[in-house]
Amino acid sequence: MARTDVNTLGEFGLIDHLTRDFPLVQASSLKGIGDDAAVIDNGAFMTVVSTDLLVEGIHFDLAYTPLRHLGYKAVVVNLSDIYAMNAFPRQITVSIAISNRFSVEALEELYEGIRAACDFYKVDLIGGDTTSSPKGLTISVTAIGQGEKELLTYRNGAKVGDLICITGDLGAAYLGLQLLEREKQLWQDNPQLQPDLEEQKYVVGRQLKPEARKDLIETFRHIQLKPTSMIDISDGLASEVFHICKQSNVGALIEETGVPIHPEAQLLALKFKLDPITCALNGGEDYELLFTINPKDIDKIRFLPEIYIAGEILEAKDGIKLQTQGGNMHPLKAQGWVHF
Amino acid sequence: MARTDVNTLGEFGLIDHLTRDFPLVQASSLKGIGDDAAVIDNGAFMTVVSTDLLVEGIHFDLAYTPLRHLGYKAVVVNLSDIYAMNAFPRQITVSIAISNRFSVEALEELYEGIRAACDFYKVDLIGGDTTSSPKGLTISVTAIGQGEKELLTYRNGAKVGDLICITGDLGAAYLGLQLLEREKQLWQDNPQLQPDLEEQKYVVGRQLKPEARKDLIETFRHIQLKPTSMIDISDGLASEVFHICKQSNVGALIEETGVPIHPEAQLLALKFKLDPITCALNGGEDYELLFTINPKDIDKIRFLPEIYIAGEILEAKDGIKLQTQGGNMHPLKAQGWVHF
Numbered sequence: 001m002a003r004t005d006v007n008t009l010g011e012f013g014l015i016d017h018l019t020r021d022f023p024l025v026q027a028s029s030l031k032g033i034g035d036d037a038a039v040i041d042n043g044a045f046m047t048v049v050s051t052d053l054l055v056e057g058i059h060f061d062l063a064y065t066p067l068r069h070l071g072y073k074a075v076v077v078n079l080s081d082i083y084a085m086n087a088f089p090r091q092i093t094v095s096i097a098i099s100n101r102f103s104v105e106a107l108e109e110l111y112e113g114i115r116a117a118c119d120f121y122k123v124d125l126i127g128g129d130t131t132s133s134p135k136g137l138t139i140s141v142t143a144i145g146q147g148e149k150e151l152l153t154y155r156n157g158a159k160v161g162d163l164i165c166i167t168g169d170l171g172a173a174y175l176g177l178q179l180l181e182r183e184k185q186l187w188q189d190n191p192q193l194q195p196d197l198e199e200q201k202y203v204v205g206r207q208l209k210p211e212a213r214k215d216l217i218e219t220f221r222h223i224q225l226k227p228t229s230m231i232d233i234s235d236g237l238a239s240e241v242f243h244i245c246k247q248s249n250v251g252a253l254i255e256e257t258g259v260p261i262h263p264e265a266q267l268l269a270l271k272f273k274l275d276p277i278t279c280a281l282n283g284g285e286d287y288e289l290l291f292t293i294n295p296k297d298i299d300k301i302r303f304l305p306e307i308y309i310a311g312e313i314l315e316a317k318d319g320i321k322l323q324t325q326g327g328n329m330h331p332l333k334a335q336g337w338v339h340f
Numbered sequence: 341m342a343r344t345d346v347n348t349l350g351e352f353g354l355i356d357h358l359t360r361d362f363p364l365v366q367a368s369s370l371k372g373i374g375d376d377a378a379v380i381d382n383g384a385f386m387t388v389v390s391t392d393l394l395v396e397g398i399h400f401d402l403a404y405t406p407l408r409h410l411g412y413k414a415v416v417v418n419l420s421d422i423y424a425m426n427a428f429p430r431q432i433t434v435s436i437a438i439s440n441r442f443s444v445e446a447l448e449e450l451y452e453g454i455r456a457a458c459d460f461y462k463v464d465l466i467g468g469d470t471t472s473s474p475k476g477l478t479i480s481v482t483a484i485g486q487g488e489k490e491l492l493t494y495r496n497g498a499k500v501g502d503l504i505c506i507t508g509d510l511g512a513a514y515l516g517l518q519l520l521e522r523e524k525q526l527w528q529d530n531p532q533l534q535p536d537l538e539e540q541k542y543v544v545g546r547q548l549k550p551e552a553r554k555d556l557i558e559t560f561r562h563i564q565l566k567p568t569s570m571i572d573i574s575d576g577l578a579s580e581v582f583h584i585c586k587q588s589n590v591g592a593l594i595e596e597t598g599v600p601i602h603p604e605a606q607l608l609a610l611k612f613k614l615d616p617i618t619c620a621l622n623g624g625e626d627y628e629l630l631f632t633i634n635p636k637d638i639d640k641i642r643f644l645p646e647i648y649i650a651g652e653i654l655e656a657k658d659g660i661k662l663q664t665q666g667g668n669m670h671p672l673k674a675q676g677w678v679h680f
Contacts, residue, residue, distance in 0.1 A: 002443075002445055003443040003445060004445060005443065005444070006438070006440070006447070007440075008444070011471070014444070014470055015468070015470050017444065018447055018448065019451070019465060019468075021455060022455060022458060022465040023464075024464045024466070025462060025464060026430045026431065026463070028430055028431075028486070029431055032464060032465070032466040032467070033465070033467055037467070038431070038433070038466035040387070040431060040466070040484065042382040042384060042387065042486075043384040043385065044383040044384055045383070047380070047382065047387055047484075049431075049433060049466065049467060049482075051433045051467055051469055051482060053435040053436070053437050053471055053478070053480055055437045055473050055474070055478070057473075057474040058437075058471060058472055058473065059471070090368055090369070090380070091366065091389075093389060093482065095392070095393040097393050097395045097398070097478060098346070100346070102346065103343040103344055104344035104345070104354070104357065105342055105343060107346070108358065111358045111359070115362060118362060123366070124362070124365060124366045125359060125362040126364070126369055126371070126372040126373065126378035126389065127372065127373055127377065127378040127389060127390065127391055128359075128391060129391055129393045130355050130358070131393055131395060131398060131399070132346075132398055133395050133398065134395070134396075134397040134398065134475070134476065135474070136474065136475075138395070138437060138473075138478050140391070140393055140435060140480035142389075142391060142482045144380065144387075146368070146382075
């Protein structure tokens, strides 16, 4: 029998391949696989659903991730997907598989983090499953949200001429991870060393305790802005631009000068001999939003803090390009996270 | 720091403990943790949500579980929870974590099983996550259903005098598992041996390819029967009777002669020197339904195939009792599945 390694397909390729023969037959299934979240039509409101599976040793390392932060982050990354649909999360389910290495006290810490996220984002924990695992910790979170049908924002709505906007700043979560990995290495080499992360509080915080942009989705409602397309930046800016372009059948121009990078991330990147823009483009885990707007809406966002115009939607034939600080034009490459 | 082993709490105790401080704050969260599924109020319809995490080496053994069957079963066990709310599943999400031991072809088989279940039960696969795992296969399924608010059936509605009903037959899935485990043992001792499971097709089928009782929930609609309480039988009859009694604040009398057991299961139990009624009470994985009805509804079910009256709801002070075939009365004990 043939044996094809999953690496040959990549994460997105594998999902596409495995789910290619699953037609939607229920009238209420408005949107299936292929966006930040699925959409179910309930008449009055749309129900928006997103789910993530986090595996110890793949997505997190308990050597430097406090369980409380892990619980918080596991919730936040799912809520981020709901906000990226321009909807509001209302409920979550959390399932965990644990090896006997975890005590009740350890799980209490994990659930304290989950509860802190529920408190802050005003979502209810309504279900889940708890089971044992032969090895390690696995967390599965499903987030369920609500949105008005006409306000939901998909990946496929970007139009030629739209402005590409980015919230917050990018690359810091990736640099935080590099820093934590380096400290772990140093500590493994010399257990007497005490890590000092004080000077890099910002990047470490971005990695260990990310937030979803609830505030901006609320702002969109206040200023009556509906983005033409939106996606959350979980795999790095480049990967998300590719998703928008592929599903909207357009091209894009990203200007390096328009990509926001925090000064601390900038400095740390140089210290690590990394190009800051590469960290922003391919780093991932920032959980900021990438969205496009009709240029007539520019005045709505022009003076808003933490929203940056980073480029423009082009025709598909123009491709996906990066204009560097020096004015050179390069094709953009999406590397994203590779888990396989 | 204190270290409490999770075994001291048990699965249900652990969930209760970890989720005790999670209040429901969203107006739409109608029912949280503690039933077969959670319920979200969407105005016109209720959205019903259930989720399960299946871990290789804990919930399934690929030595005797074909991946196609595993995919089918992973979906069915979740749909069963939605039916147990007297609602109909409409959508599912499926997330998997896989080690590099799994090829694309192996995953295709898994998804063929998932698709077969989607086809048969008319549910749509609308999302999920695919990631790698350091070891083994983990599957997380979330099922989303719809139901009318006034028809949803909870665990807490049983009233004194209600009749306790059971669908199908019990214990066969457990005996199927014992048989498969024995064959695996024999094969490990002597790899030349070819297992012959032909004569036990029924019990093996009940273990490897269970079905959810969609048919009976449809029947309930036709005959306009609304059970006063309902739960699916996934952990053994005794455990489910305890859940109903605890949440309805009642007692129960189960008559041994009223518990349906398939002849093949009966014979195999004796061959294995097991008491058939113990297999039915504590075996689990049958995915039949346990429900209670007001005695005035008895004529609606009296002549229905595959519905058995197995006892009666008593006052809480009367406890939970089993009347044996010989007429003796014993307190019922719930052992259920212990995964920790």
